[in-house]
Amino acid sequence: MGEVILTMKGIDKSFPGVHALDHVDFEVRKGEVHALMGENGAGKSTLMKILTGIYSKDSGSIVYEGKEVSFTSPRDAQDAGIVIVHQELNMVNHLTVAQNIFIGREPMKGIRIDDAKMVRDSRALFDMLGIDIDPRDKMSTLTVGKQQMCEIAKAISHNAKLVVFDEPSAALTETEIEQLFKIIRDLKSKDMGIVYISHRMDEIKVITDRVTVMRDGTYAGTLITKDCTKDDIIKMMVGRTIYEDPKTKSMVPPDAPVVLKVENLNAGKMVQNVSFELHKGEILGFSGLMGAGRTETMRALFGADPKTSGDIWINGQKAEIRTPQDAVRLGIGYLSEDRKQFGIVLQKTIAENTTLATLPEFMKGIFINRKMENAAAQKYVDSLKTKTPGIDQLVVNLSGGNQQKVVIAKWLCRNCDILIFDEPTRGIDVGAKNEIYHLMNQLAAEGKSIIMISSEMTEILRMSDRIIVMCEGRKTGEIAIEDATQETIMQAATMQE
């Protein structure tokens, strides 16, 4: 490891309502691969966005190559030699590889772009990195892995001195990851500083020199990779105090019947051989890191996405679910994580939203029976304690928590016995969260069965009777609430086959 190339000190950043970064420190040396770890929402991406000028910092200092800097745009940072290889690929699919690498700084011959030189330069770059890609190929014809390599080549071609990899391996195959590591080692030997963001513990151990852990927007500590264990890192990641008491034992009687059984569900790369059972009156937590395949599993189960194989039984009966309509008919309700896009119609009233999935039952001839509709809506407003001046209120005017209650009402109205909550409290403030929790417990006590996807560890531990953990499309753990701790869950969530 060489001298320090980057020091970020006391970086502070607030967004409306969120203190995203609270005096975070971070340092990178030349010729070092420095891992940046933390749970979803710990602030890793925000920190890197501040470094590369996408966000501005509220306070703190960034010293790069001995000088205090403050970049105002990604271009600024790029010119100084700081580049970021984004998690989402930023490629222009309709252009060729070479055109993508040199976009924004094309070599010119008069008014004409010198395509031949671009291809030559790209080739030289690929040779240096040991990548085998034809620069004349259209970007859209490459595999995701190869596109990632192009993205890296593009980043490095800016005379980079500090390269940030934001979860580069998420979409790569085993061999592609090996190639990626080869490239990273190569860059390291050229004395570049490298920041490596990843959730994969095994990779961290293989490729990095130091690990900095962030937790809830704060700096948790820095470890030397070879001197620490996986457990040390996990402890540091989850080491916050838990405000809400976790559930200590399952509320489900041991003889509760199985209402839903899923066997070897497969759907693309994100859902591989997932099997589980859901009991009557149970809250089954689905935990895992971002991109673990939980939402995809539920969407495949619900018929929203096509599944390649897998069997589903509902109340012991084999069920064919090909479309969401099938699922709803069988009594499954899905509360999407993106409420506004899939859950409710914002510009309609509470009453209209409540009966949206059940409208045929509220018809009198070709007309909607307002009286019945209003009665049903009022019933759920009362029983769910939805705070609203009236059932004629437009949903857009309600708070997040109350909007969520309207979605719940919609599915209850449909007589759904199995409810899938995908991130039920996302975007809902703390007070309303408790109400939603309360409501879920109440529904379970009444015999409804609930699947709850949540990325919040505290929520999983507080609500679930049983926890299923997924990692990269596979089920990697099934933990009874009695045995569940943040550590055991995180172990399973970062497991790699």
Place this chain on the structure above:
Amino acid sequence: MNKKKSGSPLVNAIGTQKLVILAVLIVLFAAFSILSASFRSYSTIITILSYSYYITFMAIGATFALITGGVDLSLGTGMICYGMIGGYLVIEQGMPVGVGMLVTVLVAVLFGLFNGTLIAVFDIPPFIATLATMMITRGIGSVVVGGMSVTWPQAASAQGWFRSLFRTQINGVMIPTGFLWVLLSVIIMTFILNKTKLGRYIIAIGSNKEATRLSGVKVVKYHIAAYAITGFFTGLAALAYAATFQELSPGTGGGLELDAIGSAIIGGTSTAGGVGSIAGTLIGVFIMSMLKTGLPFVGLQANWQQIITGIILLGAVGIDVMKNKR
């Protein structure tokens, strides 16, 4: 789109869809020529060409809007509006025809910049922004000239030379001079689209605007420029229209933009952005014009043109959809 370098290099260079529509064009021409002796005459070809100029220019403009992932609905009414304003200055205000032409194109470019600014700066969806411009231009032309029709100087008059820019007679033989401008436009715009920064960034914006922005490209500037080009060609279309037809009437022109957009799509331009070819657009225009002119020769009324064009449009897009599915 996972075609590797297989098959003939010519096919790969031109693209399957363009070859297919080129074949359609040739088949149509052959069929009409065989079925009708009067179709295969020089004067018919001149007619087809004459009626294709203004659509071609509009369609080149439409191609640029489509490549950015947008659309321009103000092409048709805009064309009439700009032509009326220019013609009004010549006929009523006594300005030289050259000035009238210049103003026509200038106003067209200004409206293009207006569209581009609404879309790129204010993030108004292209459909809505240009729908508004369509309504505005439909009214503004007649407001400026006072609600009457405008006729540019006749060929025989002193200022009529501008009509010979598109069609002239030498020793009694019709010369389709307009085709020269069309050809020149196609060559220049193909070069700009494929070989210059302007073209490349317009394609990149249509393909992935955010990635282009993150690459340090001034996307707003190039996005506006694309619509300015669209405006410029609408201006040229106005001149071609004024030279070909007797008069420009207030409130007309609506619907012509759909022919232009249809031609571009038949020619292989994608409505999703990032893909487009000027030569393809030209072929698309010719298919439309040939149908319009040719069908009456074989005893089918011109309305069949609409039906058949619709089918060809579906077919052309169908090829593309199938290819992408594979």
